[in-house]
Amino acid sequence: MDALTDAELTILGLLVEHPRHGYELEHVIEERGVRNWTALGFSSIYYVLDKLAKRGLIEAIGPRTSAKSRVPFAATEAGREQCAAATREALAEPSPVRARVLVAMANSAALPDDEVAAGLAERRAALRG
Amino acid sequence: MDALTDAELTILGLLVEHPRHGYELEHVIEERGVRNWTALGFSSIYYVLDKLAKRGLIEAIGPRTSAKSRVPFAATEAGREQCAAATREALAEPSPVRARVLVAMANSAALPDDEVAAGLAERRAALRG
Numbered sequence: 050m051d052a053l054t055d056a057e058l059t060i061l062g063l064l065v066e067h068p069r070h071g072y073e074l075e076h077v078i079e080e081r082g083v084r085n086w087t088a089l090g091f092s093s094i095y096y097v098l099d100k101l102a103k104r105g106l107i108e109a110i111g112p113r114t115s116a117k118s119r120v121p122f123a124a125t126e127a128g129r130e131q132c133a134a135a136t137r138e139a140l141a142e143p144s145p146v147r148a149r150v151l152v153a154m155a156n157s158a159a160l161p162d163d164e165v166a167a168g169l170a171e172r173r174a175a176l177r178g
Numbered sequence: 179m180d181a182l183t184d185a186e187l188t189i190l191g192l193l194v195e196h197p198r199h200g201y202e203l204e205h206v207i208e209e210r211g212v213r214n215w216t217a218l219g220f221s222s223i224y225y226v227l228d229k230l231a232k233r234g235l236i237e238a239i240g241p242r243t244s245a246k247s248r249v250p251f252a253a254t255e256a257g258r259e260q261c262a263a264a265t266r267e268a269l270a271e272p273s274p275v276r277a278r279v280l281v282a283m284a285n286s287a288a289l290p291d292d293e294v295a296a297g298l299a300e301r302r303a304a305l306r307g
Contacts, residue, residue, distance in 0.1 A: 054217065055281045062285035086280035088183065129288075136289055139282030140297030143304050147276040151215035152184050153268035156191035159258075160265055168269030175272050 053135045059087045060097045061124060061132045064107050068123035071095055098122055106131055182264050188216045189226045190253060190261045193236050197252035200224055227251055235260055 053061065063074055074094050083089060089097075095117060101107045106128035111121045124132065150172070157165045182190065192203055203223050212218065218226075224246060230236045235257030240250045253261065279301070286294045 051219070051221075055276065055278055058278075058281050058285065062281070062288065065285070065288050081284075083284065085274045086276055086284070088276060090180070092180075132285065133289055133293075136282045136285040137293055137297045139278045140286065140294060141300035141304070143301060144278045145214045147184065147215055147217060149184055149187075149268045149273045152187050152191070153265045155210075155212065155215070156187065156194070156261065156265040157269065159191065159194050160262055164262075164266055165269060168266050171270035172272060175270070 053131065055087045056089050056093060056097050057101060058132070058135050058139070059083060059089060060094065061101055061106055061128055062136065064101075064122055064124045065129055065132045068110055068121045070111070070121045071098060071118040073121075074098075101128070182260065184216045185218050185222060185226050186230060187261070187264050187268070188212060188218060189223065190230055190235055190257055191265065193230075193251055193253045194258055194261045197239055197250045199240070199250045200227060200247040203227075230257070 059078075060074060063069060063077060069077070071094050075091060078084065078089060078094075098107065102109065102122065105125060107122045107124050109120050110123045111119070153168075160168075188207075189203060192198060192206060198206070200223055204220060207213065207218060207223075227236065231238065231251070234254060236251045236253050238249050239252045240248070282297075289297075
């Protein structure tokens with residue numbers, strides 16, 4: 050079985066806390082600033098819920114007729130176990146840090162040099178506030 | 179239109195360099211250590227190729243009958259433009275750094291304290307080599 054992605058582990062962890070529907074997940078993600086450490090678009094919440102449900106790690110506990118954003122999901126026993134195991138492993142094992150600027154630097158050979166320099170100058174200005 | 183994810187921008191950038199098939203992409207990703215800054219599983223290369231093709235940013239240029247891993251893809255003109263625009267933007271704009279250990283810390287309230295401590299101790303030992 051594939052390892053849980055960061056987005057999957059994040060959503061699963063929030064559902065291990067207690068059952069939530071998509072709209073509540075979006076709210077708590079926003080409130081806690083989760084996007085400061087996990088890439089998680091609004092639409093990908095539902096994509097991730099679907100993937101976790103297909104793997105049997107969460108299950109819908111509301112009526113099937115509700116609007117998609119209002120169907121509550123709860124972690125299953127298997128979900129709790131995998132969440133704990135993946136969390137323990139991620140605490141213990143050093144892993145690469147991801148930054149979009151590094152993706153851009155890897156791509157920058159395809160840009161004219163003056164555009165690379167202008168982009169980085171703009172970044173520096175933004176960082177200095 | 180959704181912004182390109184890091185994985186999409188990475189693969190698109192590699193296809194802007196020159197056309198490649200899935201197996202060649204895997205090879206260059208491995209060779210350059212791209213996974214040190216982008217989360218990109220082996221199976222997700224084909225998922226990303228499919229998404230980029232559906233958005234018209236790349237196109238298959240080989241015979242349809244080839245094995246999936248041997249179908250070469252090339253960036254389209256729209257793909258080159260979006261790659262350049264997204265690269266410029268990512269050079270210029272500060273954005274959050276992602277680290278799986280932060281996902282684990284956010285989840286750690288659901289683990290017994292001694293397991294959190296044991297995980298972090300193991301991490302420290304690994305970092306000290």
